[in-house]
Amino acid sequence: MTATHADYRLSQLDQLEAESIHIFREVAAEFEKPVLMFSGGKDSIVMMRLAEKAFYPAKIPFPVLQVDTGFDFPEVLATRDNWVNRLGVKLIVASVEQAIKDGVVVDDGKTPRNRLQIGTLLNALEEGGFTAAFGGGRRDEEKARAKERVFSHRDEFGQWDPKNQRPELWSLYNGRLHEGEHMRIFPISNWTELDIWDYIGREAIEIPSIYYSHQRRVFQRDGMWLSETPHNPLREGEVVEERTVRFRTVGDMTLTGCVESTASTVPEIIDEVAAARVTERGATRGDDRFSEAAMEDRKKEGYF
Numbered sequence: 001m002t003a004t005h006a007d008y009r010l011s012q013l014d015q016l017e018a019e020s021i022h023i024f025r026e027v028a029a030e031f032e033k034p035v036l037m038f039s040g041g042k043d044s045i046v047m048m049r050l051a052e053k054a055f056y057p058a059k060i061p062f063p064v065l066q067v068d069t070g071f072d073f074p075e076v077l078a079t080r081d082n083w084v085n086r087l088g089v090k091l092i093v094a095s096v097e098q099a100i101k102d103g104v105v106v107d108d109g110k111t112p113r114n115r116l117q118i119g120t121l122l123n124a125l126e127e128g129g130f131t132a133a134f135g136g137g138r139r140d141e142e143k144a145r146a147k148e149r150v151f152s153h154r155d156e157f158g159q160w161d162p163k164n165q166r167p168e169l170w171s172l173y174n175g176r177l178h179e180g181e182h183m184r185i186f187p188i189s190n191w192t193e194l195d196i197w198d199y200i201g202r203e204a205i206e207i208p209s210i211y212y213s214h215q216r217r218v219f220q221r222d223g224m225w226l227s228e229t230p231h232n233p234l235r236e237g238e239v240v241e242e243r244t245v246r247f248r249t250v251g252d253m254t255l256t257g258c259v260e261s262t263a264s265t266v267p268e269i270i271d272e273v274a275a276a277r278v279t280e281r282g283a284t285r286g287d288d289r290f291s292e293a294a295m296e297d298r299k300k301e302g303y304f
Helices: 012-030 042-055 074-087 096-101 113-128 193-203 266-275 280-284 294-301
Strands: 034-037 064-068 091-095 132-134 151-154 182-185 214-221 224-227 241-246
Touching: 012 042, 012 132, 012 193, 034 042, 042 074, 042 193, 064 096, 064 113, 074 091, 091 096, 091 113, 096 113, 193 266
Parallel strands: 034 064, 034 132, 064 091, 132 182
Antiparallel strands: 151 182, 214 224, 214 241
C-alpha cells in the first residue's frame, strides 16, 4: 500500500534527545549562572553533544567544570581537552589536590579521593556563584539515582533531601531558589546505558579509547579488575596480569574497575551491554560498594 503522508513519529532515541535538549534550553533561560559538569566520560560527553545541538549555531552559553581527583585516566583527560578545544567552551578545573592544600577538604590518608570530590565540588560551585549544575546521572545506574528528579534541589549546604524534592508532572520544572541554594540538573535521567551507546554510534561521538577493548596490566581486588598504577599499591596476595579489558565507566583509577571484553567497536559494545545483567556502577565502581546506601549517603552530602 502506498503511503499517503509522511511518518512524523520520532524514534526512542530522537525522543530522548528532544527531551534533553528541551531541558538544556529551559535551564539556560531560567537560571542566572549554569555550569556543565564534564569529566570526559561517555555520559558527560553525550551531554556535551546535546548541549552543542541545543544552542547551535551559537556556542554553548555556560562553562564546563571538572572535579579532578588527580587520579584520572590520561586517556579521559585527553578526550576532555579535545572536546573543550573543539567547541571553544571555558573549562574550570576544581582540583582535589589544591583543595587539600587550601584546607577546603582534609586528606586523612584513609578517605578515597572520590569522596573528597564532594567538598571540592561544593566549594567550586560556591566560588563560581553557580545556580544550576548539569550532571550526567541516569536513573538506571543506581538505586539512589533512580530517586532523582530532573531538577534536583540542593539546600544552602549543597545537600540533597530525597524526601523533599519537587513534583515534575507533565515535564514542568520548578527552578525557584532561595539565597545560597542551587539546583542539580540531570538532562539524561531517562536514558539507559544502552541508549548512551546507541547515541554514541549514531552521532559518531569521540570518546576515550579505554571504553574499547585493549590490553592492560590489571590485578583483582574485591571481585574487580583494577589498573596497575603507582597510586594503588598492591596488597598481599594480589598479582598483576595482562588481560584484554575495557571500561564501562570511568572515574578515579584507584577505584574504577574494568571488565574482560573483546568488544572493540560500538556495535560490539551494544551487544555486550544488551546482555549485561549488572549496571556499570554496580559492576565496576568500588566507591559504591562500601554499603548498600553508599551512593545515597554521598548524594545527601553534596555528591552528584
